[in-house]
Amino acid sequence: MNFNNLPIGLFDSGVGGLTVMREVARLLPNEDLVYLGDTARVPYGTRSPEAIRKYTLEATAFLLKEKIKLLIVACHTACSHSLEILQERCPVPVIGVVRSGFEKLMLKAHGKRVAILGTTSTIGSGLYQNLILQQYPLTEVFPVACPLFVPLIEEGLLDHPATKLIAEHYLHVLRNKHIDAALLACTHYPLIRPIIQQAIGPEVTLIEPAEAAAREALNYLTAAKLLRPKKQPHLQFYATDDPEKFSRMAKLFFGSEVKKVHIANLFKGD
Amino acid sequence: MNFNNLPIGLFDSGVGGLTVMREVARLLPNEDLVYLGDTARVPYGTRSPEAIRKYTLEATAFLLKEKIKLLIVACHTACSHSLEILQERCPVPVIGVVRSGFEKLMLKAHGKRVAILGTTSTIGSGLYQNLILQQYPLTEVFPVACPLFVPLIEEGLLDHPATKLIAEHYLHVLRNKHIDAALLACTHYPLIRPIIQQAIGPEVTLIEPAEAAAREALNYLTAAKLLRPKKQPHLQFYATDDPEKFSRMAKLFFGSEVKKVHIANLFKGD
Numbered sequence: 001m002n003f004n005n006l007p008i009g010l011f012d013s014g015v016g017g018l019t020v021m022r023e024v025a026r027l028l029p030n031e032d033l034v035y036l037g038d039t040a041r042v043p044y045g046t047r048s049p050e051a052i053r054k055y056t057l058e059a060t061a062f063l064l065k066e067k068i069k070l071l072i073v074a075c076h077t078a079c080s081h082s083l084e085i086l087q088e089r090c091p092v093p094v095i096g097v098v099r100s101g102f103e104k105l106m107l108k109a110h111g112k113r114v115a116i117l118g119t120t121s122t123i124g125s126g127l128y129q130n131l132i133l134q135q136y137p138l139t140e141v142f143p144v145a146c147p148l149f150v151p152l153i154e155e156g157l158l159d160h161p162a163t164k165l166i167a168e169h170y171l172h173v174l175r176n177k178h179i180d181a182a183l184l185a186c187t188h189y190p191l192i193r194p195i196i197q198q199a200i201g202p203e204v205t206l207i208e209p210a211e212a213a214a215r216e217a218l219n220y221l222t223a224a225k226l227l228r229p230k231k232q233p234h235l236q237f238y239a240t241d242d243p244e245k246f247s248r249m250a251k252l253f254f255g256s257e258v259k260k261v262h263i264a265n266l267f268k269g270d
Numbered sequence: 271m272n273f274n275n276l277p278i279g280l281f282d283s284g285v286g287g288l289t290v291m292r293e294v295a296r297l298l299p300n301e302d303l304v305y306l307g308d309t310a311r312v313p314y315g316t317r318s319p320e321a322i323r324k325y326t327l328e329a330t331a332f333l334l335k336e337k338i339k340l341l342i343v344a345c346h347t348a349c350s351h352s353l354e355i356l357q358e359r360c361p362v363p364v365i366g367v368v369r370s371g372f373e374k375l376m377l378k379a380h381g382k383r384v385a386i387l388g389t390t391s392t393i394g395s396g397l398y399q400n401l402i403l404q405q406y407p408l409t410e411v412f413p414v415a416c417p418l419f420v421p422l423i424e425e426g427l428l429d430h431p432a433t434k435l436i437a438e439h440y441l442h443v444l445r446n447k448h449i450d451a452a453l454l455a456c457t458h459y460p461l462i463r464p465i466i467q468q469a470i471g472p473e474v475t476l477i478e479p480a481e482a483a484a485r486e487a488l489n490y491l492t493a494a495k496l497l498r499p500k501k502q503p504h505l506q507f508y509a510t511d512d513p514e515k516f517s518r519m520a521k522l523f524f525g526s527e528v529k530k531v532h533i534a535n536l537f538k539g540d
Contacts, residue, residue, distance in 0.1 A: 040321055041311065048512045051310055151421040162439065165432035242318045 007032035009068035014042035016187030017074030018253035023214035040241035044077040045119025056082035058266040080125035101209025109181035118185035167199035181205040238264035277302035279338035284312035286457030287344030288523035293484035310511035314347040315389025326352035328536040350395035371479025379451035388455035437469035451475040508534035
């Protein structure tokens, strides 16, 4: 069996991970990709850690049946609670947006003063905070939960005055804190990057983990000699509920239309 | 067995139905009540009709094991998709906030020009629109989906300028439409009633179905001679995920603290 021709699997709680898939498709244009959005149980950001771990393992089991050569966990909330258990149990290599984002952040911030913006659960897990303080104990970390960003973005209010007010509401605590860099630790947030930049201040470098995760995938596949030869790629999309809605929203997040979305039943594993 | 002493069951996708439970506790102060919030799968408002029906039947099965004498479906989205199937299959009487709200609305509006404000799924189901046009074919109905109200309310932004802008964003289409009455067809919305009133115009009567549903329960139990004798009531709370969060949010929706929240596992039915 030629492993090079196997697809890369990507998993997110909903459609947000499509911003990561877009970067992967851009950097690895020959690869087959299979994306699973657990739209039946989105958002993970407000679930308990136990529920998130269970859902992540179910999603991984589904993608492993597709015989993937690499798994990208394109969901910060899932990574925050499940990356270790996945890296232990998953028979293929796992790349998580959390670790990719972390490395890019610390490079840009020179280990000084950083902010983490994410869902309630990502921030509450403390994973980023712990990762940073373990390796850079002198860094000052400012974590901010921004739970309304996702629903505002999914409503398409990317440039609405209400979104600006909400960004101010969450981020004004960071003004005059002399932050060097801030991590957009949720796959949705790049879509309102200009509003976040305005609210946090123009001097703060914003970091998007999607590109970093895609680059990590490229580096791994190159080193492992697992790149797919130049061919037309096949992109597959699965959602656990409401494929029509997934299809409609995909344009916003993936940048191009996604017509065929299959239903995935994680419970039966088919 | 004395049926009078059995509890009333209430079900919602999350904590919003506690606004209905509060009204039931006020009008029926001797009754034992058991509340189930399916917090593991909230919000229903963005799920498919099939998923909502499945979840509603699972929740009902759980409450029936508690030996209830009456079921109140305190979730508009669940009602919109499942009330008929429930009324067919459920061995105890079922009261749904949808029908209670509808009756109160038509009474106040004298069957003329009405608005329905709800989640994407409640509005998309067309249930209210159909109910009204079947019985009052000359009524003009203006349905408006307001999906951001729930997350804004759950963030506690009950009086925030962003919530006002979002209310304007959704409701400005109703200005100058000469609406007589508008139904708050989501259990959360009463918490931002003043903002909704301001955005929709002071001349529009706002209808909350919670009180109507509680009155329907009182009427049914009185007629069926199923009222519980005067006793200290026992209130029980179940959530399918994160009972601590349920407990924290309950104060906002139920009006008083809820300390003990049990975990309900709908899948195993225990």
